[in-house]
Amino acid sequence: MEHTVAAETVQEKRFQTWVQTYGDAVLRTCFVYLSNASDAEDAMQDTFLKAWRAMERFERQGGGNAKAWLMRIAINVCHDYHRSRWFRRVDLTKALEELPPRYLRVEPEDITLTMDVMRLPEALKQVVLLYYYQEMTFREVAQVLGVTPSTVHHRLRKAEKMLRVSWTGGENDGT
Amino acid sequence: MAHNPIKHALDNTLSSLFVSEQDASQLLALAKGGKKVKRKLSVAMVLAIVMVTLTATAIAATLIWKNYVVDIKKKEQTQGKYANWEITSKKDLVKSLMDMGYIPQSEQTRQLFDAATEKEQQDEIADILMLALTKMTDTREINADIITYAVFGPEATWTSEQRVWWQQVTNLFRNAAHDLDSFVLAGAEDFPEEQAIAVAREAIEKAFNLPKGALDKARPVADLYVTKARPTYRRWMVQFQFIKAGTENYLEKEYYAVVDSKGNIIADPDVGIPHVDEMAITYKNRRELTDSTLAAEYYALSDRAGNPNLQWWSLESKAEFSRNMRDRILTALEEGRIDDLKRGEYPVMVMIAAAHYVYGLPDEQVISQEVAFDAAKIAMRERFGYAGEALESFDRAAIYYDVTDIKKPLWRFVLMPQQRLGMMIYRIEIDAKTGEVSNAEAIKSKPFNLNMEELPHYLKIL
Numbered sequence: 001m002e003h004t005v006a007a008e009t010v011q012e013k014r015f016q017t018w019v020q021t022y023g024d025a026v027l028r029t030c031f032v033y034l035s036n037a038s039d040a041e042d043a044m045q046d047t048f049l050k051a052w053r054a055m056e057r058f059e060r061q062g063g064g065n066a067k068a069w070l071m072r073i074a075i076n077v078c079h080d081y082h083r084s085r086w087f088r089r090v091d092l093t094k095a096l097e098e099l100p101p102r103y104l105r106v107e108p109e110d111i112t113l114t115m116d117v118m119r120l121p122e123a124l125k126q127v128v129l130l131y132y133y134q135e136m137t138f139r140e141v142a143q144v145l146g147v148t149p150s151t152v153h154h155r156l157r158k159a160e161k162m163l164r165v166s167w168t169g170g171e172n173d174g175t
Numbered sequence: 176m177a178h179n180p181i182k183h184a185l186d187n188t189l190s191s192l193f194v195s196e197q198d199a200s201q202l203l204a205l206a207k208g209g210k211k212v213k214r215k216l217s218v219a220m221v222l223a224i225v226m227v228t229l230t231a232t233a234i235a236a237t238l239i240w241k242n243y244v245v246d247i248k249k250k251e252q253t254q255g256k257y258a259n260w261e262i263t264s265k266k267d268l269v270k271s272l273m274d275m276g277y278i279p280q281s282e283q284t285r286q287l288f289d290a291a292t293e294k295e296q297q298d299e300i301a302d303i304l305m306l307a308l309t310k311m312t313d314t315r316e317i318n319a320d321i322i323t324y325a326v327f328g329p330e331a332t333w334t335s336e337q338r339v340w341w342q343q344v345t346n347l348f349r350n351a352a353h354d355l356d357s358f359v360l361a362g363a364e365d366f367p368e369e370q371a372i373a374v375a376r377e378a379i380e381k382a383f384n385l386p387k388g389a390l391d392k393a394r395p396v397a398d399l400y401v402t403k404a405r406p407t408y409r410r411w412m413v414q415f416q417f418i419k420a421g422t423e424n425y426l427e428k429e430y431y432a433v434v435d436s437k438g439n440i441i442a443d444p445d446v447g448i449p450h451v452d453e454m455a456i457t458y459k460n461r462r463e464l465t466d467s468t469l470a471a472e473y474y475a476l477s478d479r480a481g482n483p484n485l486q487w488w489s490l491e492s493k494a495e496f497s498r499n500m501r502d503r504i505l506t507a508l509e510e511g512r513i514d515d516l517k518r519g520e521y522p523v524m525v526m527i528a529a530a531h532y533v534y535g536l537p538d539e540q541v542i543s544q545e546v547a548f549d550a551a552k553i554a555m556r557e558r559f560g561y562a563g564e565a566l567e568s569f570d571r572a573a574i575y576y577d578v579t580d581i582k583k584p585l586w587r588f589v590l591m592p593q594q595r596l597g598m599m600i601y602r603i604e605i606d607a608k609t610g611e612v613s614n615a616e617a618i619k620s621k622p623f624n625l626n627m628e629e630l631p632h633y634l635k636i637l
Contacts, residue, residue, distance in 0.1 A: 012203060019202055023194030028185060031192055040192070045202065052206035053255075080256075080318060096188065109521065110184035117181060132181035163181070 015052055022067060023048075026074045029129050032118050033078040035095045043081055047074040071134055072144040075126055082122060116163050124159040127152055239275050240326050241340060247319040248348050257305065258314040262294050265301040277326055278304055320345075331396045331416060335360060335368070338398060356400040356412075356446050365409055366436050368397045375413035375432040375451075378440045382455035383430065390415045390430065402445035410435045410443065469504060470518040473526045476500070485529050486573035486589070486637065493534035493575065504530035513627065522626065528633035535578035537586075541607035544574065547586035551603040554612045555590065559601060575637070576607070585613055589636055600636055 026047055031040035050073050051058075058069055095118075096111060117128055130141040131152070138149040145152070194202075247268070254260055257268070269287060272278045286292050287300045302314050309317055309325045323341070327333060330341070339358040361368060372395045380389060393415035401409055411434040432451040433443045442450040473496075477485070480492035488496070504527060507515040516522050537544070551572075555561040575587040584607040591600050604614040618635050 012207075015203055015206060016199055019194060019199040023199060023202075024192070027192050027194055028189045031189060032185060037192065044194070045205070048202050049206055076315065080316070080320075107187070110187045113180060113184035114188040117185065128181060132179060133185050135179070135182065 011055060015048070015055065018051065018066060018070060019048060022070050025134060026070060029071070029074055029133060030078050032114070032129060032133070033075075033122075033125060034081055035118050037095070039081055043074065043077045046077045050077065065140065067134065068136060068140045068144050071130060071136070075130070075144060079122070113163070120159055120162060124155050124162070127155040128159045128163070131156055239271075240277075240323070243271055243275075244319050244323055245344060245347070247322070248344070251319060252348070256315065257317040262298050262301065265298065265305075269301050269304055272308065272322075272326075275326075278308055331394050335397075335399070356402050358398050358400050359409060361399045365399060366411065366434065366438050368399070368411070370438060371411035371434040372397050372413050374434050374438050374440065375411075376415070378432050378451050379415065379430045382451045384455075393417050393430070400446075402443075404445045408436075410441065412446075412448070467515045467517050469500065469507065469515055470523050470526070472500060473523060474518070485525050490534070490536055490574065490576050493529075494536050496529065497532070497534040500526075501530045501533065524626075524629060524633045525637070527627075528630060528637050531579075531634055532575070532577050532637065533579045533581075535576055535584070537576050537584070537607065541584055542586070542605075542610045544576075544586065546610060547605040547607065548572070548574075548588060550605045550610055550612065551586075551588040551590075554603050554605075554615045555601060558612075558615045559617060573637075577604075583613075584608065602635060 023044070027040055027044040030043040030047070031037060034040050034043060047070065051070055054073075058064075058066075096114070117125065120128060126145060127141055130136045130144055131138070136144070138152050141152045142149045250260075250264065251257075254264065257265070260268075266287060269278060269284070273280065273284060278284065283300050283304060287297055287304070292300075305317055305322075306312070306314065309321050311317055311321060324330065327337060330338065333341070335358075339360055342358045375397075376390050376395070379385065380387065394417075396414045396416060398412045399409055400412055401407065412431060413434055414429050414431040416429045430451075431448070433441050433446075433448050435441045440451055442448065442453065476492065476496060476499075477488070480488040485493065485496065504516065507513075508527065508530075513522055516527055552566060555566055573589040573591070575585075575589075577585040577587050586605040586607050588603045588605075589600060590603070599617045599619060602614070602616050602618060603612065605611070606613045616635075618632075
């Protein structure tokens with residue numbers, strides 16, 4: 001019995017660490033993906049609940065890269081939401097305006113770039129979120145999405161062209 | 176990544192979205208409880224669904240699925256999606272879909288319901304049948320929504336009744352507090368749907384200066400709606416959707432307009448949709464009109480060079496830039512004509528900074544790029560202590576052949592680390608004639624800012 005309690009405590013601690021470490025990034029990734037704060041909160045919740053349920057299996061398989069694993073779950077959850085949501089237009093400006101008030105000053109170009117990322121087609125948005133926002137390597141992104149690194153590279157280049165940024169340290173050129 | 180403008184922009188813009196300690200504790204409690212927090216179904220909402228279902232004119236099977244999908248969604252809340260279900264639930268679902276005529280009887284269905292079939296095999300058969308119905312490749316993708324699309328087809332091809340019903344169903348199972356609009360069924364007193372589509376089509380073609388018939392290949396979708404702010408004001412949202420060839424739902428492009436009850440094109444601030452004329456102007460401004468001539472020329476060159484950023488162009492493209500554009504850019508700068516150097520609202524900083532140098536092509540009198548790069552790596556080791564893996568972490572170098580001082584041509588390598596804003600960028604210059612290190616400096620990377628005050632920084636990284 002003691003053993004069970006101890007195991008639960010370890011599991012709970014690990015879960016809390018994940019939420020604390022990756023919670024913001026998961027939530028923001030979901031927001032960019034879904035363009036709706038309420039949906040993003042739902043998706044973030046779904047992501048961690050799925051992670052909780054699958055935690056034991058994840059540990060049994062060696063633990064590995066928790067961030068990549070969580071991101072795979074988040075992307076799958078968002079993908080499901082995205083497919084199942086009503087096929088409707090989304091006013092990105094309004095979506096951003098409806099966020100809780102910020103305490104930091106935000107440059108207009110940051111908002112513009114955020115909206116440009118949100119406007120990307122789904123497949124390109126996925127690679128941009130994982131590579132740029134989650135700062136994963138090509139190989140990690142490829143693993144998360146179940147595609148080859150060269151596909152990731154190709155999609156990134158396409159996305160960069162649309163966003164006019166460079167993946168190896170360039171600037172936004174003023175779109 | 177030396178600069179990661181996207182991470183910087185997203186974190187800044189979305190800084191108010193975060194998971195608090197309270198959220199984290201709640202998540203753990205939910206996880207341990209095993210289910211998600213969802214809004215409870217109100218009696219009024221359930222009644223609304225029943226009412227809409229009753230008024231629908233679909234076939235009997237459709238009606239049955241309409242009722243059944245609500246049960247499936249409820250089950251998903253307690254048991255998760257289809258892939259997680261016990262075989263009994265999977266069989267129930269398959270049986271129901273068979274009864275409704277969506278899954279035909281076959282040898283597989285016979286085996287599924289044969290008590291002699293092993294449970295594991297039953298599970299496999301159920302999955303095969305459901306994957307075939309939904310055209311999915313992974314059972315994890317199957318959920319109530321996906322089955323609904325398999326049964327009814329793509330949403331945009333549905334009747335108005337179906338769309339109104341579906342919006343109400345989906346709202347029941349997600350937090351709809353932020354939903355701005357509600358679809359309603361059109362009555363005899365409403366402006367007719369076909370006329371609304373015609374009005375919107377004409378307005379869009381005119382505003383966007385599209386050739387006549389340009390929207391003929393688009394899929395028109397019209398929804399009559401009201402908003403919380405104006406619950407009795409009924410207007411049409413008309414969309415023209417261009418769907419990617421070979422797909423049912425992949426939206427490539429869409430135009431839309433709001434049409435009021437008298438057939439006028441309007442802006443609708445309740446849902447944040449501007450008048451179609453305003454949308455067209457914004458679109459044109461963004462895409463075409465505000466590019467200065469020089470910026471447009473620069474981007475045309477970047478298209479030919481195969482990369483939007485000059486740093487990664489070939490030496491030939493950089494030399495072409497210097498040869499054809501540099502003088503005009505510097506003249507515009509001297510005369511204070513910054514508007515001539517803008518794309519949209521912002522100056523094209525890389526272009527402006529790059530015009531301060533003359534890029535050329537090496538000849539046989541100077542050391543090769545490879546030899547120069549080896550010298551740069553030695554400088555990285557000797558001056559900054561980088562070697563082995565640490566040096567490899569600088570995955571790519573921007574390469575320049577600088578002939579600003581024609582007597583002293585330089586190979587310049589700007590080495591950028593693989594990741595992390597805040598790390599250093601190293602700029603190493605090698606004398607192209609002697610192979611000696613002419614300059615080696617470390618520059619702190621920083622978020623991009625598109626204003627002229629940042630020019631000194633841009634000059635350092637080019």
